[in-house]
Amino acid sequence: MIKYHIKASSISKQEGIIEVKQSTINFGTTSLTSENLPNPAELFLSSFASCILKNVERFSVMLKFNYLKANIEVYAMRLENPPRLDNIRYNLIVYSSDKRLNIDLLKKNIEKFGTIYNTIKLSCTISGTIRNFQNI
Numbered sequence: 311m312i313k314y315h316i317k318a319s320s321i322s323k324q325e326g327i328i329e330v331k332q333s334t335i336n337f338g339t340t341s342l343t344s345e346n347l348p349n350p351a352e353l354f355l356s357s358f359a360s361c362i363l364k365n366v367e368r369f370s371v372m373l374k375f376n377y378l379k380a381n382i383e384v385y386a387m388r389l390e391n392p393p394r395l396d397n398i399r400y401n402l403i404v405y406s407s408d409k410r411l412n413i414d415l416l417k418k419n420i421e422k423f424g425t426i427y428n429t430i431k432l433s434c435t436i437s438g439t440i441r442n443f444q445n446i
Contacts, residue, residue: 328353351395355384361426362402362438369419377406398430400438407444416440 320326325343328335338347348356359382366380380402387397404411417440421427430436 351386351388354395355386355398358398358426358430359384359400361424362400362420365420365424365427366402366404366416369416373410373412373415373419375406375408375411377404377408377411380404394434396434398434398436400436402438402440403443404440405443411442413440413442 317329318326320339323340323342325347326337326339328337335353336347337353338344338349362382363380366377370377382400382402385399386395388394389396404413404416417438420440421431421436427436
């Protein structure tokens with residue numbers, strides 16, 4: 311079993327701070343910071359995106375393909391009563407000219423073994439596309 315630990319704090323009428331290992335992440339808690347700091351929903355979606363990108367790296371080793379980089383965009387709908395996110399959609403582009411890259415198998419593995427992915431899919435719908443961009 312793997313255990314995780316983070317610390318977070320906020321300053322009244324200012325911003326919040328998350329401490330993870332040797333990183334500090336500022337986030338917005340007021341309307342004054344809403345334009346330049348991520349809000350909690352955006353941090354949540356960032357965690358989802360990070361999970362997918364981490365698994366691209368992980369499965370590139372396991373499935374023996376090389377890639378230059380990967381980019382992802384994530385979209386979600388905010389619903390009311392109760393407030394929650396749903397209908398999460400992602401578009402992942404893997405930049406690779408490696409013939410061993412199997413997009414369908416990569417997608418299957420991301421959806422089966424992603425920790426954040428599997429946690430989220432228990433509470434809302436997720437759909438996504440993965441494309442390979444070969445012109446590197």
